[in-house]
Amino acid sequence: EAQVTQNPRYLITVTGKKLTVTCSQNMNHEYMSWYRQDPGLGLRQIYYSMNVEVTDKGDVPEGYKVSRKEKRNFPLILESPSPNQTSLYFCASSSRRQGAEQPQHFGDGTRLSIL
Amino acid sequence: QKEVEQNSGPLSVPEGAIASLNCTYSDRGSQSFFWYRQYSGKSPELIMFIYSNGDKEDGRFTAQLNKASQYVSLLIRDSQPSDSATYLCAVNWAGYALNFGKGTSLLVTP
Numbered sequence: 001e002a003q004v005t006q007n008p009r010y011l012i013t014v015t016g017k018k019l020t021v022t023c024s025q026n027m028n029h030e031y032m033s034w035y036r037q038d039p040g041l042g043l044r045q046i047y048y049s050m051n052v053e054v055t056d057k058g059d060v061p062e063g064y065k066v067s068r069k070e071k072r073n074f075p076l077i078l079e080s081p082s083p084n085q086t087s088l089y090f091c092a093s094s095s096r097r098q099g100a101e102q103p104q105h106f107g108d109g110t111r112l113s114i115l
Numbered sequence: 116q117k118e119v120e121q122n123s124g125p126l127s128v129p130e131g132a133i134a135s136l137n138c139t140y141s142d143r144g145s146q147s148f149f150w151y152r153q154y155s156g157k158s159p160e161l162i163m164f165i166y167s168n169g170d171k172e173d174g175r176f177t178a179q180l181n182k183a184s185q186y187v188s189l190l191i192r193d194s195q196p197s198d199s200a201t202y203l204c205a206v207n208w209a210g211y212a213l214n215f216g217k218g219t220s221l222l223v224t225p
Contacts, residue, residue: 033212042217043159043203058212090158103149104205104213106158 002027006091006107013081014115021076021110023091030096032074033058033104034066036087043090049074050096081114088112117142119206121216129224134191136219138204141185147207148180148187152200153218159203163189194223 004025013019025032033048035058045058049068063085065077074093078085088111092104118141128134136150147166151159163178165171165187171178177190187206191198201218 035215040217043215045212048212088156103161103164106160109156109158111156 004107006110010111012113016080023074025093029093032093034076035090083114086114119214119216121219124220125222127222134194136189136202138187140206145206149205150189151203154200196223199223
C-alpha cells in the first residue's frame with residue numbers, strides 16, 4: 001500500500017529536549033515536505049526536499065532542521081523545542097513528472113505538545 | 116508573497132444541495148491547482164486536481180479553473196452530511212512547492 005508514515009503520532013515533551021519526527025514514504029517520490037498546521041493559520045511549509053541531499057527552507061523554518069540522506073526518509077528535527085512549536089505536523093511527498101506536478105500525499109500527522 | 120485566498124466560512128448547505136467553494140490566487144505563473152478535504156485532526160485528502168482552464172468532473176465533484184481571473188472553484192453536487200469538513204485549496208507555483216489557502220469550513224445539514 002502506497003503511504004507516507006510519520007512517527008510518533010503523538011508526543012508530549014518539555015522545552016529544550018531534542019526530538020525527531022520521522023517520515024518515510026514507499027512510493028519512490030522525489031519530493032518531500034514538512035508542514036505545520038495551527039488554528040487560523042492553515043498549513044505552512046517548514047522545509048522541503050526535491051531529492052536526496054537537496055533541501056530548502058519553506059515559510060517557517062526557524063527552530064527546525066531536516067536531512068535527506070535516503071530517498072524514502074525525511075526526518076524533522078527540533079534541536080531545542082519551545083512551546084511555540086506546539087502544533088500538528090504533516091509530512092507529504094509527491095513525484096516529479098514532466099508536464100504537470102503531481103498531487104502531494106500526506107502522512108497521518110504528528111501532534112506535538114511542548115511544555 | 117504568493118497568496119491563496121479562501122473564505123473561511125462556515126458555509127452551510129442543506130443535504131442534497133450544491134456546495135460551491137471558491138479560491139483565488141495571486142501568482143499568474145501558477146500551474147497546478149488542487150482541492151483537499153480535511154476532517155478535524157486528520158490529514159488532508161486529495162479530492163481533485165486541475166491544470167487546464169475549464170471544468171473537470173469526478174463523480175459528485177467538479178473543479179473549475181479560470182486562469183485569466185486567477186480563480187479556482189470546487190462544486191459538490193448532492194451534498195451529504197459526510198461532506199462536512201474543511202476544504203483546502205492548494206496552488207503550485209514553482210515546480211513542487213504548494214501554497215495552501217487557510218481552508219473553507221463546509222457544514223451540510225440533514
